Amino acid sequence: MKKNVVIVGGGFGGLAAAKKLSRTDFHVTLIDKRNYHLFQPLLYQVATAALSPADIAYPLRAILRGPNIEILLGHVDEINKEEKWLKTLEGNRISFDYLILACGSTYTYFNSPSWENFAPSLKNITQATEIRRKVLLAFEEAERESDPLKRNALLTFIVVGGGPTGVELAGSLAEIALYSLVKDFHNINSSDAKVILIEAGPRLLATMPDELSHESVEQLQGLGVDIRTNSKVLDVSDEGIRIGEEIIPSRTILWAAGVAAVAINKELGVELDRQGRVVVGQDCSLKNFPEIFVIGDQAHFESGPDASSLPGLAPVAMQQGRYVAKIIMREAKIKSGQRPPFNYVDKGQMATIGRSRAVAMYKGIHIKGFLAWVAWLFVHIYYLIGFRNRFSVIFQWAWTYLTYKRGARLIIEKESNLPSIEKFSHRNDAFKKS
Amino acid sequence: MKKNVVIVGGGFGGLAAAKKLSRTDFHVTLIDKRNYHLFQPLLYQVATAALSPADIAYPLRAILRGPNIEILLGHVDEINKEEKWLKTLEGNRISFDYLILACGSTYTYFNSPSWENFAPSLKNITQATEIRRKVLLAFEEAERESDPLKRNALLTFIVVGGGPTGVELAGSLAEIALYSLVKDFHNINSSDAKVILIEAGPRLLATMPDELSHESVEQLQGLGVDIRTNSKVLDVSDEGIRIGEEIIPSRTILWAAGVAAVAINKELGVELDRQGRVVVGQDCSLKNFPEIFVIGDQAHFESGPDASSLPGLAPVAMQQGRYVAKIIMREAKIKSGQRPPFNYVDKGQMATIGRSRAVAMYKGIHIKGFLAWVAWLFVHIYYLIGFRNRFSVIFQWAWTYLTYKRGARLIIEKESNLPSIEKFSHRNDAFKKS
Numbered sequence: 001m002k003k004n005v006v007i008v009g010g011g012f013g014g015l016a017a018a019k020k021l022s023r024t025d026f027h028v029t030l031i032d033k034r035n036y037h038l039f040q041p042l043l044y045q046v047a048t049a050a051l052s053p054a055d056i057a058y059p060l061r062a063i064l065r066g067p068n069i070e071i072l073l074g075h076v077d078e079i080n081k082e083e084k085w086l087k088t089l090e091g092n093r094i095s096f097d098y099l100i101l102a103c104g105s106t107y108t109y110f111n112s113p114s115w116e117n118f119a120p121s122l123k124n125i126t127q128a129t130e131i132r133r134k135v136l137l138a139f140e141e142a143e144r145e146s147d148p149l150k151r152n153a154l155l156t157f158i159v160v161g162g163g164p165t166g167v168e169l170a171g172s173l174a175e176i177a178l179y180s181l182v183k184d185f186h187n188i189n190s191s192d193a194k195v196i197l198i199e200a201g202p203r204l205l206a207t208m209p210d211e212l213s214h215e216s217v218e219q220l221q222g223l224g225v226d227i228r229t230n231s232k233v234l235d236v237s238d239e240g241i242r243i244g245e246e247i248i249p250s251r252t253i254l255w256a257a258g259v260a261a262v263a264i265n266k267e268l269g270v271e272l273d274r275q276g277r278v279v280v281g282q283d284c285s286l287k288n289f290p291e292i293f294v295i296g297d298q299a300h301f302e303s304g305p306d307a308s309s310l311p312g313l314a315p316v317a318m319q320q321g322r323y324v325a326k327i328i329m330r331e332a333k334i335k336s337g338q339r340p341p342f343n344y345v346d347k348g349q350m351a352t353i354g355r356s357r358a359v360a361m362y363k364g365i366h367i368k369g370f371l372a373w374v375a376w377l378f379v380h381i382y383y384l385i386g387f388r389n390r391f392s393v394i395f396q397w398a399w400t401y402l403t404y405k406r407g408a409r410l411i412i413e414k415e416s417n418l419p420s421i422e423k424f425s426h427r428n429d430a431f432k433k434s
Numbered sequence: 435m436k437k438n439v440v441i442v443g444g445g446f447g448g449l450a451a452a453k454k455l456s457r458t459d460f461h462v463t464l465i466d467k468r469n470y471h472l473f474q475p476l477l478y479q480v481a482t483a484a485l486s487p488a489d490i491a492y493p494l495r496a497i498l499r500g501p502n503i504e505i506l507l508g509h510v511d512e513i514n515k516e517e518k519w520l521k522t523l524e525g526n527r528i529s530f531d532y533l534i535l536a537c538g539s540t541y542t543y544f545n546s547p548s549w550e551n552f553a554p555s556l557k558n559i560t561q562a563t564e565i566r567r568k569v570l571l572a573f574e575e576a577e578r579e580s581d582p583l584k585r586n587a588l589l590t591f592i593v594v595g596g597g598p599t600g601v602e603l604a605g606s607l608a609e610i611a612l613y614s615l616v617k618d619f620h621n622i623n624s625s626d627a628k629v630i631l632i633e634a635g636p637r638l639l640a641t642m643p644d645e646l647s648h649e650s651v652e653q654l655q656g657l658g659v660d661i662r663t664n665s666k667v668l669d670v671s672d673e674g675i676r677i678g679e680e681i682i683p684s685r686t687i688l689w690a691a692g693v694a695a696v697a698i699n700k701e702l703g704v705e706l707d708r709q710g711r712v713v714v715g716q717d718c719s720l721k722n723f724p725e726i727f728v729i730g731d732q733a734h735f736e737s738g739p740d741a742s743s744l745p746g747l748a749p750v751a752m753q754q755g756r757y758v759a760k761i762i763m764r765e766a767k768i769k770s771g772q773r774p775p776f777n778y779v780d781k782g783q784m785a786t787i788g789r790s791r792a793v794a795m796y797k798g799i800h801i802k803g804f805l806a807w808v809a810w811l812f813v814h815i816y817y818l819i820g821f822r823n824r825f826s827v828i829f830q831w832a833w834t835y836l837t838y839k840r841g842a843r844l845i846i847e848k849e850s851n852l853p854s855i856e857k858f859s860h861r862n863d864a865f866k867k868s
Contacts, residue, residue: 144506144526187504
């Protein structure tokens with residue numbers, strides 16, 4: 001009898017484990033609610049019209065061709081740790097010998113979930129195209145708006161959160177206004193647009209050294225971004241945002257703050273850390289359940305002299321995924337014995353701030369500007385899964401770089417947003433037969 | 435005082451007119467409800483996961499850079515022919531000296547509008563990605579379905595309408611099942627999928643000669659498509675479709691039949707033909723309103739010995755757009771005199787039926803198979819607007835052709851369709867800082 005390994009989540013961690021277990025004697029089931037692996041670090045480029053969704057997403061079935069790997073589209077609903085099975089919302093019940101949970105994290109609006117209606121976060125492709133729509137529509141509406149106050153609110157773009165996503169979003173938005181759209185409009189000057197980056201803490205990119213934080217501020221200011229650190233958001237509405245006594249009118253607010261744990265964690269009945277992540281042992285497994293592993297953003301893995309958790313980075317998730325797969329394969333051969341602990345190899349950190357601008361650190365070396373940007377390009381292209389995407393992305397980046405144009409700046413209607421009476425279809429069905 | 439030309443619709447006709455009037459002494463306003471020109475003939479390739487939306491859509495502002503051209507995103511709501519102004523739903527009121535209506539056509543479900551809920555038509559990008567989602571999800575659901583009857587309904591794909599769109603959709607769907615997905619699944623054999631093409635009339639591609647109709651039938655049957663001519667659809671539901679006494683269970687029904695006029699036509703207070711198109715004179719203008727033109731699919735333009743209308747083809751719309759622009763430019767110089775009539779130069783017709791298969795006719799010459807397919811490729815790449823898209827499409831077609839893979843086979847969640855409680859986020863936010 002082949003042993004069943006069930007992996008939940010096709011992100012960086014789950015995928016790394018599945019790849020390692022491909023073409024082995026285990027029967028592997030990968031469950032994800034989506035049919036594709038999403039290259040999350042480039043999602044902001046879809047939101048800012050530089051890339052198309054298909055450039056950063058690749059079908060899981062195309063990545064994992066191993067005959068021992070089954071992929072199931074579904075939402076995991078219930079996990080029974082003792083009897084070793086789980087159930088999906090769609091009605092499948094699956095038994096496991098080993099379970100790898102790699103469900104990532106999610107965003108939180110702290111205690112104000114209603115803010116999400118006015119300030120979407122960048123969590124999936126639907127959200128990314130929605131943000132793209134919002135940003136491009138703001139310019140279109142400003143073009144036909146005659147009231148200067150309303151026009152000003154339309155041309156004010158606010159990004160909440162000074163982590164890598166917030167920094168990258170703010171940089172891209174500033175570039176769109178300064179370069180990509182500058183010739184497109186008649187009644188407005190797109191470079192009049194203001195981009196404001198709001199961070200509650202004292203500095204941007206808090207996980208990086210001071211020096212690189214300062215550098216990112218300089219680079220963003222070079223693009224005209226207004227940076228407000230030590231600024232706590234007190235209210236968000238369709239009119240704008242409130243920080244302290246100040247109200248900033250804005251019609252486009254984007255949320256890149258507040259990482260939170262996924263909801264299933266609470267139902268596992270195990271120890272969670274303050275942020276709700278699952279506390280795991282040095283072999284990434286649950287206490288008393290050595291055949292259940294939790295990896296990546298979903299896990300709290302203590303490391304280092306201060307016993308802090310490893311950060312929520314792709315290399316952590318990928319290394320843990322491969323490590324767990326190896327542990328499982330090893331136990332098929334050696335029936336007993338201690339598991340060697342997981343050991344994280346630091347791969348550094350980086351963030352890009354638009355054209356030719358970036359900051360990076362690797363083993364104590366700090367890199368800034370063009371060189372960091374080239375390093376960023378190299379790493380991201382290298383890790384993009386699937387040759388086709390990699391090639392397409394290189395081509396589109398080269399195009400954007402040389403021409404300042406953004407090819408994917410399409411405003412795709414949300415279905416629910418279409419006017420009910422479409423008097424003018426504006427559609428041209430011709431050419432079909434030509 | 436510059437004269438105002440207002441163009442409604444950024445399809446093939448409206449765009450051709452706007453381009454011709456670019457950098458002239460006229461002030462041109464192009465109104466469209468979308469910010470992009472859509473290359474409609476390739477929309478079925480987005481629906482069948484070969485291309486991304488950005489490949490076949492290009493921002494109007496990027497195409498029309500002329501300083502005398504203003505682009506307005508909006509829905510035209512009211513037209514006053516006598517006082518020469520129009521209004522948009524968004525509240526803009528625009529006066530015109532000349533008006534060019536190029537609003538295209540729309541789909542009709544005859545007298546059963548509720549069928550649209552079960553059988554989406556391919557009219558815009560939102561619909562195309564929705565169809566892509568539906569098709570790919572059907573395979574995913576079949577993979578986890580154990581009931582053979584339900585599985586059969588999931589693997590039955592029905593296309594209604596044997597015109598070029600229907601033929602192209604059916605061919606692409608058969609190819610997906612036969613080639614693209616064949617290694618993706620474990621529990622189902624994707625090539626067990628059935629594609630059924632239903633046509634009410636006696637033959638496919640009714641506007642083409644008999645010989646090419648027969649050829650298209652042979653080519654489709656070569657791909658395993660089940661063709662039902664003389665079959666009138668009597669009912670459509672979420673269970674399947676009824677033709678005569680027969681009920682065909684299917685979970686994926688696509689609608690490519692019944693072209694209808696846009697709703698504004700009825701409110702113009704002018705003569706319409708039986709299909710609701712606006713009857714125009716030999717100069718494409720409205721009777722008694724020589725400064726109002728209607729072109730492309732929206733118009734009924736009598737031509738030929740039998741005084742039938744010109745067909746709904748892109749070349750007709752483009753030629754009419756350029757013709758009308760010339761008439762307007764001419765009248766700025768010559769104040770009086772007769773307008774020369776519009777004269778259509780036949781550019782032929784073509785339809786593609788998947789890999790290396792197509793039919794085409796040009797000036798009495800009939801072309802079939804690989805040669806027709808190469809001609810189809812050439813014409814479509816040539817006419818794709820915007821260098822970047824053209825290049826990207828060539829690359830992706832080459833890729834699909836060589837590998838049988840379809841890069842854009844992503845199932846993007848509809849926002850309204852997301853489970854309300856997302857217990858498992860499966861998102862991996864890592865790598866952001868790496």
